[in-house]
Amino acid sequence: xxxxxxxxxxxxxxxxxxxxxxxxxxxxxxxxxxxxxxxxxxxxxxxxxxxxxxxxxxxxxxxxxxxxxxxxxxxxxxxxxxxxxxxxxxxxxxxxxxxxxxxxxxxxxxxxxxxxxxxxxxxxxxxxxxxxxxxxxxxxxxxxxxxxxxxxxxxxxxxxxxxxxxxxxxxxxxxxxxxxxxxxxxxxxxxxxxxxxxxxxxxxxxxxxxxxxxxxxxxxxxxxxxxxxxxxxxxxxxxxxxxxxxxxxxxxxxxxxxxxxxxxxxxxxxxxxxxxxxxxxxxxxxxxxxxxxxx
Amino acid sequence: xxxxxxxxxxxxxxxxxxxxxxxxxxxxxxxxxxxxxxxxxxxxxxxxxxxxxxxxxxxxxxxxxxxxxxxxxxxxxxxxxxxxxxxxxxxxxxxxxxxxxxxxxxxxxxxxxxxxxxxxxxxxxxxxxxxxxxxxxxxxxxxxxxxxxxxxxxxxxxxxxxxxxxxxxxxxxxxxxxxxxxxxxxxxxxxxxxxxxxxxxxxxxxxxxxxxxxxxxxxxxxxxxxxxxxxxxxxxxxxxxxxxxxxxxxxxxxxxxxxxxxxxxxxxxxxxxxxxxxxxxxxxxxxxxxxxxxx
Numbered sequence: 001x002x003x004x005x006x007x008x009x010x011x012x013x014x015x016x017x018x019x020x021x022x023x024x025x026x027x028x029x030x031x032x033x034x035x036x037x038x039x040x041x042x043x044x045x046x047x048x049x050x051x052x053x054x055x056x057x058x059x060x061x062x063x064x065x066x067x068x069x070x071x072x073x074x075x076x077x078x079x080x081x082x083x084x085x086x087x088x089x090x091x092x093x094x095x096x097x098x099x100x101x102x103x104x105x106x107x108x109x110x111x112x113x114x115x116x117x118x119x120x121x122x123x124x125x126x127x128x129x130x131x132x133x134x135x136x137x138x139x140x141x142x143x144x145x146x147x148x149x150x151x152x153x154x155x156x157x158x159x160x161x162x163x164x165x166x167x168x169x170x171x172x173x174x175x176x177x178x179x180x181x182x183x184x185x186x187x188x189x190x191x192x193x194x195x196x197x198x199x200x201x202x203x204x205x206x207x208x209x210x211x212x213x214x215x216x217x218x219x220x221x222x223x224x225x226x227x228x229x230x231x232x233x234x235x236x237x238x239x240x241x242x243x244x245x246x247x248x249x250x251x252x253x254x255x256x257x258x259x260x261x262x263x264x265x266x267x268x269x270x271x272x273x274x275x276x277x278x279x280x281x282x283x284x285x286x287x288x289x290x291x292x293x294x295x
Numbered sequence: 296x297x298x299x300x301x302x303x304x305x306x307x308x309x310x311x312x313x314x315x316x317x318x319x320x321x322x323x324x325x326x327x328x329x330x331x332x333x334x335x336x337x338x339x340x341x342x343x344x345x346x347x348x349x350x351x352x353x354x355x356x357x358x359x360x361x362x363x364x365x366x367x368x369x370x371x372x373x374x375x376x377x378x379x380x381x382x383x384x385x386x387x388x389x390x391x392x393x394x395x396x397x398x399x400x401x402x403x404x405x406x407x408x409x410x411x412x413x414x415x416x417x418x419x420x421x422x423x424x425x426x427x428x429x430x431x432x433x434x435x436x437x438x439x440x441x442x443x444x445x446x447x448x449x450x451x452x453x454x455x456x457x458x459x460x461x462x463x464x465x466x467x468x469x470x471x472x473x474x475x476x477x478x479x480x481x482x483x484x485x486x487x488x489x490x491x492x493x494x495x496x497x498x499x500x501x502x503x504x505x506x507x508x509x510x511x512x513x514x515x516x517x518x519x520x521x522x523x524x525x526x527x528x529x530x531x532x533x534x535x536x537x538x539x540x541x542x543x544x545x546x547x548x549x550x551x552x553x554x555x556x557x558x559x560x561x562x563x564x565x566x567x568x569x570x571x572x573x574x575x576x577x578x579x580x581x582x583x584x585x586x587x588x589x590x
Binding site for chain 2: 077262281289291
């Protein structure tokens with residue numbers, strides 16, 4: 001395996017481009033919300049903060065940019081992180097990867113990883129929460145892509161679920177008819193909460209350890225996972241953001257967010273890897289809801 | 296190792312007795328709160344619910360009783376669980392125990408465990424949250440006790456911390472002068488949040504895998520860990536519950552609770568064991584705050 005410097009740069013740049021496109025579109029959603037609940041608030045804006053990974057030994061370990069929009073008219077809290085981290089895998093992180101049986105992981109502990117990660121928690125409980133992330137991982141013996149997105153409504157609308165899945169499918173079908181079913185099935189398994197014996201939300205797609213040997217094809221697939229977020233999600237926001245909600249709707253949303261936090265803290269691979277590899281905890285846990293309840 | 300039926304019964308009974316004593320004392324705190332914030336609320340009362348562990352194969356796996364008091368004048372949410380569970384250790388639970396290097400764990404996968412677990416989240420942000428649990432664990436090759444308690448203020452008062460630690464020390468000194476320092480040090484290590492590089496609260500005591508070979512002595516030590524909760528904690532509640540609080544005090548408490556939830560979901564051994572061994576998720580996660588924030 002070469003150092004793949006040009007591939008790494010292309011992937012990292014693309015994650016940043018996607019971040020710019022999404023944050024722009026989300027701020028437009030804030031601007032265009034001129035009627036309905038909370039439209040008298042000021043339109044929300046993203047704040048950007050640099051984040052650092054700590055290597056433990058003082059060497060450069062990379063970092064990222066955390067963009068968060070809080071207390072908007074439409075978004076209660078949405079975070080979009082990008083990062084480029086590198087160094088030597090610690091024991092916990094190495095074991096987490098090795099336990100998945102990724103071949104080539106014994107060629108060395110050096111690593112490089114870059115990705116984008118997004119979670120949106122909404123003001124209006126009729127608007128579903130959403131999650132998306134895509135990433136590239138490199139070690140001296142191998143590389144792979146991972147990523148996915150899933151829809152997390154606290155009040156379910158069949159129409160929304162159908163639109164979300166249809167849009168994703170349309171983006172993936174160009175990579176072969178088997179991709180959407182394969183990645184949907186993986187999401188059904190991955191976004192499952194064993195201790196509650198239920199799905200986290202209404203599904204989506206997920207993949208990890210994606211390496212067909214054809215880096216260009218795998219990168220293209222990864223890009224399409226990222227690209228489908230806006231067309232799959234923005235129409236749902238527009239459709240639901242003007243609906244009135246009751247106190248019990250909001251309560252339902254807060255309790256659902258408790259469940260969401262449980263999933264992320266107990267099972268989510270990105271969270272585990274982030275905490276175990278010393279990345280800025282605020283960036284890793286950006287996905288946690290602004291406020292949540294447990295009954 | 297024998298089946299230790301009489302020891303098991305004594306331990307399980309004692310945990311239930313302690314539960315009764317604590318719930319009675321906490322309801323008295325609700326009754327006696329007649330002046331100050333929220334004293335116009337009705338005094339809170341515990342609700343009891345039976346909980347079941349699922350063995351996965353339909354065999355009897357034990358269960359427990361979950362007592363929760365919600366929306367009181369003093370307690371916002373306090374849960375006191377007792378349980379007696381048994382059966383065969385699943386792979387995840389077995390690995391969790393084996394990774395601690397407990398000797399005798401290879402004599403068989405049969406297990407029996409009983410314990411009490413308490414977490415109190417308070418209305419008044421000046422009153423610290425508190426946690427206590429003690430437990431006995433048995434397998435064909437060994438047995439041990441575990442337990443601890445720690446204080447979790449969102450607004451710190453040195454006086455409170457001093458009283459809490461001094462009361463615990465007084466209870467443990469009868470078991471040897473080295474016990475309090477040993478268990479305090481263990482708590483400092485155990486109730487530490489690596490990804491935030493900070494202590495969860497202001498400490499307390501913790502022990503696990505306690506087996507000196509003298510079951511009576513270890514049981515007596517365990518009982519004293521449980522017994523110190525009321526004298527260590529009740530005076531702090533009485534001292535702080537009449538204080539007025541501001542919105543920013545409450546905000547601070549909610550953000551602190553987010554941190555508390557992080558700890559419990561990512562690191563807490565009891566939570567990990569409970570979720571991995573199929574106990575009722577609501578009972579295992581009773582420790583989670585009624586409402587929490589992440590900034």
